[in-house]
Amino acid sequence: MAVRKIITPPDPLLKKPSLLVKEVDDSIRELVRDMFDTMYAAPGIGLAAVQIGVPLSVIVMDTAREEEEPRPLALINPQIVWASEETRAQEEGCLSVPDIYDEVERPAEVRVRYLDLDGKEQEKHFTGLDATCVQHEIDHTKGILFIDHLGRLKRERYLKKVIKKARQMQEA
Ligand SMILES: [Zn+2]
Numbered sequence: 001m002a003v004r005k006i007i008t009p010p011d012p013l014l015k016k017p018s019l020l021v022k023e024v025d026d027s028i029r030e031l032v033r034d035m036f037d038t039m040y041a042a043p044g045i046g047l048a049a050v051q052i053g054v055p056l057s058v059i060v061m062d063t064a065r066e067e068e069e070p071r072p073l074a075l076i077n078p079q080i081v082w083a084s085e086e087t088r089a090q091e092e093g094c095l096s097v098p099d100i101y102d103e104v105e106r107p108a109e110v111r112v113r114y115l116d117l118d119g120k121e122q123e124k125h126f127t128g129l130d131a132t133c134v135q136h137e138i139d140h141t142k143g144i145l146f147i148d149h150l151g152r153l154k155r156e157r158y159l160k161k162v163i164k165k166a167r168q169m170q171e172a
Contacts, residue, residue, distance in 0.1 A: 002033070002034045002037055002038075003034075003037050003038050003041045004034050004035075004037075004038045004052040004053070005052065005053070006038065006042070006047075006051050006052060006095045006096055007050075007051060007052070007053055007096060008096050008097065008098065008162055008163075008166050009096070009097070009145075009159055009162050009163055009166075010159075010163055011053075013050055013053060013055055014050065014051075014096060014140075014143065014145060015143045016050070016055055016143050017055075017141065017142050017143045018048070018049065018050050018055045018056055018057040018058075018140075018141040018142075018143075019055060019056055019057065020056075020057050020077050021056055021057060021058060021076050021077055021115070023119065024076055024115055024116075024117060024118065024119035028056075028058065028076065028117075029117055031049060031054060031056070031058060032058060032060060032074045032117060034052065035047050035049060035052065035058070035060045035074075036060055036062075036072055036074075038052055039060055039061075039062070039095075040062075042095050044095045045061060045062060045063045045129075045133055046059065046060065046061040046062075046063075046133045046134075046136060046137045047059065047060050047061075047095060047137070048137045048140030048141055050140055050141065050143075051095060051096050051140060057076065057077045057078065057141045058074070058075070058076050058077075058141075059074070059075050059078055059134070059137035059138065059140065059141065060072065060073065060074045060075075060137075061073050061075075061130075061133050061134060061137060063129050063130050063133055074116070074117055075112065075114035075115075075116075075134070075137075076114055076115040076116070076117075076119075077114055077115050078112050078113070078114040078134070078137075078138050078141070079112065079113045079114065079138075080110050080111070080112055080135070080138060081111050081112065081113045081123070082110065082111035083107035083109070083110045083111075084107045084108050084109040084110070085107070086107070086108040086109070087105045087106060087107055087108055088105070088106065088107075088108040088128075088131070088132065089103045089104065089105045090103065090104065090106075090129065090132040091103050092104045092132065092136060092146045093146075094136070094145060094146050094147075096140075096145065097145060097146070097147055097158065097162055098162065098165065099161075099162075099165070100147065100158045100161065100162065102146075102147070102150055102154065102158075104132075104136075104146050104149045104150070105149075106131070106132055106135050106149075107131065107135070108127065108128075108131060109125065109126065109127045109131050110125075110126050110131050110134065110135060111123060111124070111125050111126075112124055112126060112134055112138070147159065
């Protein structure tokens with residue numbers, strides 16, 4: 001078990017698009033294990049590799065509630081191949097933007113193509129919270145944070161808060 005450090009703004013890595021994984025090998029499977037450990041420890045429902053400082057297009061998620069069986073899902077090189085016109089608004093948070101929550105409107109349903117942990121191509125249809133979560137994580141692979149979907153004033157206010165808090169924690 002390896003819980004890794006989660007990066008926060010102003011780390012420039014969070015703004016950089018991630019690289020595609022060329023081959024799903026043991027190093028990728030180990031990365032995914034660390035990502036699940038880090039996500040469950042946080043706790044959170046989704047994590048992108050870039051958030052632990054690895055700019056590769058890998059995301060993990062598990063939206064199961066505490067009383068439900070875990071539903072861990074790892075997606076390598078995820079890509080949205082279809083999105084519904086219908087949208088849904090959901091309050092989002094992010095392990096890289098701690099203590100900030102705000103509503104983001106996104107397509108209500110998406111279809112995602114990705115590689116599984118055996119390197120096999122898969123497609124999966126996401127709805128509800130899963131659709132929001134997978135879009136949030138895919139955004140990370142493109143260097144986009146959920147606060148980037150909000151207005152400029154809100155985004156800047158939130159960023160300032162996060163950066164100030166990170167500095168205080170370093171000094172403490
Ligand atoms: Zn996030």
